[in-house]
Amino acid sequence: MSEMGESQQSHIEAMLPEFTQRLRALGYDLREGREEATLVGRSGATHSFDVVATREDAFMSYTLACDVASSEQGEPLGLGAIFAFDDKCYDCGIRDKVFLVSPGLDAVAERFAQNQRIRVFDESRLRELLAQSAETVLPEGKSLAGWDSKTRVLQSLAALGYRTRRQAQITGRSGAEYTFDIVATFDDGIITHTIALDDLGEGTIDVDKLSVFDAKAYDAGILDKAVLVRGDLTTDAQRFATLQRIKVIRLSSEETQVKDESATEHEPASKEADMSSSASTTPRLQTVVEQILQGKLEKVIKARPEAAALQLVPESMARRFKVVPLSLSNDALRVAMANPSDIFALEALGLQSRKRIVPVAASEREILDTIDRYYRGFQQMEEHISRIPTGEG
Known part of the structure; x- marks a missing residue:
């Protein structure tokens, strides 16, 4: 759980056991607590969640991640809190995301959650969910064997x-x-x-x-x-x-x-x-x-992206939003985007880079090819520089 005020923490924490009980009733297997609910992402980083739940049926396997967060000042949380949670889920390949929050999210964070398919429960929504019977949504039977038709x-x-x-x-x-x-x-x-x-x-x-x-x-x-x-x-x-x-x-x-x-x-x-x-x-x-x-767009990435620009946006974020940082000019970061009108990507990029984002339209294929080519080269260059001996001794 993220750091939060005591009174707010007690409200949301008190409801977490009931929520996990609901998950078990729905057939999920759970790992709870930051030490147990850990996953290694595609980047190699280890991420901790408050709950990781898995459920399998004959058709699909589902993994759900849940975090609990609250504001120390008792004000709605902004984009930063939910973006950090979504970023962990993306790195771990988790599609089903639940965010328990008190007192709630601000308008920008709420829109981001909707766009990223994050199910957000504040205290009121969570009470409403827990008041419903889980049996009303449980399947009546099990899958039939032998799918011959x-x-x-x-x-x-x-x-x-x-x-x-x-x-x-x-x-x-x-x-x-x-x-x-x-x-x-x-x-x-x-x-x-x-x-x-x-x-x-x-x-x-x-x-x-x-x-x-x-x-x-x-x-x-x-x-x-x-x-x-x-x-x-x-x-x-x-x-x-x-x-x-x-x-x-x-x-x-x-x-x-x-x-x-x-x-x-x-x-x-x-x-x-x-x-x-x-x-x-x-x-x-x-x-x-x-x-x-x-793709229908002409090639627009005609020069190597600047190393300083690449350094501002992690590769995981670039792949997720299908963007490539191209160049820096004063306080502006020029970014090639598959969807330049994606306000959530623009907000997230601005939050990450602390720069004003200037979007440029490019095809998805061109962006992914550029990420493959230049992020790998940028990482190799950084590794080479780190091995260069420094000092006189």
Whole structure:
């Protein structure tokens, strides 16, 4: 727990045991306390949380991190407190984030939390959550064995407590509209988990098919992904699925299509309508996905970023917000950004660098390539300098 005033600390701490009890009732395994709830991030740094909880079902494995914080002055906490928590979660690859705070967050920090999908509970919200019965959200049964058809997959999802929609249409951040074969949602009152599933059919599945699915899930803002296949994946496709955390569910190649009466309201009106919708959507979807994968902006990073600029923004932050610090000029830091209008990234960069941020639009691919090339070179240069002997002795 972060340092806080005694009265505020006692309020929020007193509710933490009830919160952890709720997590256990929902099927989470817990590690509690700063000494036990520690994880090593991708950067190599060790991070401590107040609670780390894990839960597995037949479809996905979930890890939740929780921190408790409060203001010494009794005023709403600002961006710095929640950004530090989010940064730890990002380094550890944790997507489910819970922040218990007293008395609350200010407007900027609240918007940042929403943008970064951090579930924030102040004392009032937490009391409301704990007053509800956990049994109302627990699944009625367990997953069925033997996923030999799409119908059995749907039945398994329902048994695990997921609410499913067939041929679900979602508008992505780019404005494009996507159709997923199945979208499954489970809300345990703390975190809402959404899984996108597409049926990729029979035959060999190559990396192109997976990348199209992954790109549309990314644009739709869905983090948990699964594909239904009846054939084998190429070696590259298997690697891609592992890297992008795409669960591969293998169905029988002789699957008989049986209507799932429990999902009638979510199915298309007819098979012909479904085929027509798919035919009209596919060319438009392919165009949108190609734009996402390839980027539309011309190359704007034409010179090596200044070492002083790179030093102001850690690589983990650069990758997370898809930015590259380019140059320093007086009190201004010029930064290439995949999304120059991301006010939360701008706030975080300003907080980290203590400079006025001047954003420049660049493609996501160009930014990631630049991060790979120059951050590695900057680190190697620092290591080389540190080995140079100093002094006369």
